[in-house]
Structure formats: structure tokens, C-alpha cells
Amino acid sequence: MATSLVNPEKRHVSIQVKNISKRFKTRKGITEALTDISVDVKEGEFFCIVGPSGCGKTTLLRILAGLEEQTDGEVILSWQDRQRPLSTMVFQEQSAYPWLTVEQNVEYGLRLRKVPKSIRRQVTRDWIEMVGLQGFEHHYPGQLSGGMKQRVAIARAFANDPEILLMDEPFVNLDEQTKIIMQQELIHLWEANRKTVVFITHSIDEAIMMGDRIMMLTAHPGRVKRLFDIDLPRPRNIAEIRANPHFAELFTDIWALLKSEVELARRQDAN
Ligand SMILES: Nc1ncnc2c1ncn2[C@@H]1O[C@H](COP(=O)(O)OP(=O)(O)O)[C@@H](O)[C@H]1O
Ligand SMILES: [Mg+2]
Numbered sequence: 001m002a003t004s005l006v007n008p009e010k011r012h013v014s015i016q017v018k019n020i021s022k023r024f025k026t027r028k029g030i031t032e033a034l035t036d037i038s039v040d041v042k043e044g045e046f047f048c049i050v051g052p053s054g055c056g057k058t059t060l061l062r063i064l065a066g067l068e069e070q071t072d073g074e075v076i077l078s079w080q081d082r083q084r085p086l087s088t089m090v091f092q093e094q095s096a097y098p099w100l101t102v103e104q105n106v107e108y109g110l111r112l113r114k115v116p117k118s119i120r121r122q123v124t125r126d127w128i129e130m131v132g133l134q135g136f137e138h139h140y141p142g143q144l145s146g147g148m149k150q151r152v153a154i155a156r157a158f159a160n161d162p163e164i165l166l167m168d169e170p171f172v173n174l175d176e177q178t179k180i181i182m183q184q185e186l187i188h189l190w191e192a193n194r195k196t197v198v199f200i201t202h203s204i205d206e207a208i209m210m211g212d213r214i215m216m217l218t219a220h221p222g223r224v225k226r227l228f229d230i231d232l233p234r235p236r237n238i239a240e241i242r243a244n245p246h247f248a249e250l251f252t253d254i255w256a257l258l259k260s261e262v263e264l265a266r267r268q269d270a271n
Pocket of ligand 1: 024025026031032033051052053054055056057058059060220
């Protein structure tokens with residue numbers, strides 16, 4: 001049950017998930033969302049989680065973020081630099097605060113941590129530039145497109161410089177072209193920063209393009225079905241990766257396993 005935060009002996013491991021289960025009490029009874037999940041995520045790893053809808057991906061991420069408590073098991077997060085926040089979450093949508101400007105959004109975490117204004121301004125300016133939002137500093141999210149809003153959320157998360165970045169299907173609501181651009185940008189940002197990232201997606205394509213490893217969960221309740229190493233070269237370019245024959249092999253292998261879980265999830269939905 002305990003969630004400890006420091007684990008100095010295991011510097012190479014950023015997140016240890018040990019036998020996590022989660023049951024929700026609802027009016028209809030008890031829903032088992034996750035069953036006995038165990039995995040280690042290494043420091044600086046881009047770790048993707050895929051699985052059919054309703055399998056518990058968001059629940060697992062919320063447990064890692066400390067927003068939800070597991071019913072059984074233990075999560076150990078390595079927090080090496082107490083000056084930095086432990087984790088920051090990027091959600092599917094509405095991750096940018098609508099009442100703050102782009103600039104205020106990006107500097108939000110730094111302001112909370114009382115980072116001196118001159119540093120805050122510099123870091124904020126750098127990240128706004130890195131996600132291509134110069135000129136929009138004083139705009140509110142309501143004045144921006146969906147892709148730009150997600151850029152604000154990503155800039156805010158990176159500017160906050162957490163030990164661990166948790167992303168829950170951050171591009172799911174974007175149109176196809178914007179999504180590809182954002183995926184490529186995130187790959188570049190991550191390759192330049194090498195932060196520990198846990199990235200949820202239901203897209204195999206996206207998981208292979210972005211990830212170092214993929215954990216597949218079974219249909220509800222989520223268990224670990226398989227872990228895949230994505231041994232594609234970096235730096236990655238989306239167009240080149242998609243054309244790589246190994247990409248097609250990985251896709252075929254992963255889909256072969258995921259297909260039965262998706263079918264199972266669809267049968268569960270129908271009942
Ligand atoms: N707060 C909650 N109360 C009750 N059941 C929940 C709650 N959150 C999630 N669930 C249930 O847990 C399961 C996993 O949900 P979720 O983690 O959102 O899945 P995913 O993100 O993979 O689509 C689903 O059956 C969902 O209905
Ligand atoms: Mg979800």
C-alpha cells in the first residue's frame with residue numbers, strides 16, 4: 001500500500017511498480033481495474049503503455065501521479081533532486097489552464113516553486129520558442145487551436161522539469177497532420193532532454209515511433225500481457241521510421257497480440 005519516494009540504491013530505476021492492483025467500489029459493486037501489475041521503468045526511458053479502451057491505462061498513470069491510490073502493491077518513485085518536482089502530468093485535453101495566458105501557463109510550475117523571476121522568464125521564453133509558440137505568449141488557450149493548446153501543455157510540463165513526465169494520450173484529439181507534427185516535436189524534445197516518460201496511447205503506431213519500450217495490458221481488468229523492446233535507431237524521424245522494415249515487423253507482432261484483447265474489450269462493452 002505504501003508509496004515511498006526515495007530509493008537511492010536504485011538510481012538506474014526511476015519507477016518501480018510492484019504487484020499493483022486497483023479495485024473501485026461503485027454502486028453496482030466492485031470493479032477490478034488493474035490486476036497485479038509489476039514493471040520497472042528506467043531513468044531516462046520513454047516507456048509506452050498500450051491496451052484496449054477501459055483496460056486501466058489512465059488508472060495506472062493516476063496511481064503513478066499520486067492522484068489515485070492502489071488497492072494492493074507498491075509504487076516506488078526515485079526522486080533524486082528534491083529541487084525538482086517529482087512528476088508532471090499531461091492529459092488528453094484541457095491540459096492548459098484556460099484562465100492563464102500561454103506564458104503564464106508555461107511558467108506556472110516554476111512560479112509555484114518560487115523560482116526567481118529572471119530564471120522563470122528565461123526558461124519560459126526558451127520553452128515557448130522550443131514548441132514554436134513565439135508571438136502567442138499573451139494569448140489565452142481559448143484563442144488557440146487544439147494542437148497549439150497541447151503545445152502549451154507540453155511546454156509547461158517540460159519547463160517544470162519534473163523527474164518523471166506522465167502523458168495520457170496527449171495527441172488523441174488532434175487531427176492527423178497536427179498529430180504527426182506533435183509526435184515529431186515530442187520525439188525531438190525528448191531526445192534532447194532524455195526525461196523519464198510514461199506515455200499512454202491506444203495507437204500501436206505512436207507507441208512504436210515514440211517509445212524505447214512498450215507495455216501491453218490485457219482487456220479489463222488490466223494485467224501485463226507483454227513487454228516489447230523498440231530497438232529502432234535514434235534520433236528518430238517519423239517518415240523514416242514508418243518506412244523502416246523493422247517498424248512493420250514490430251507493428252505486426254504487437255497487433256497480433258493486441259487484436260485479441262481489443263476483441264475481448266469489445267465483447268465486454270457489448271454485454
Ligand atoms: N473513479 C472510478 N470509479 C469507478 N470505476 C472506475 C473509475 N475510474 C476508472 N474506472 C473503471 O476502471 C476501468 C479502467 O478505466 P481507465 O483506467 O479509465 O481505462 P483506460 O484509460 O485504459 O481506457 C474501467 O472499467 C473504468 O470504468
Ligand atoms: Mg484512458
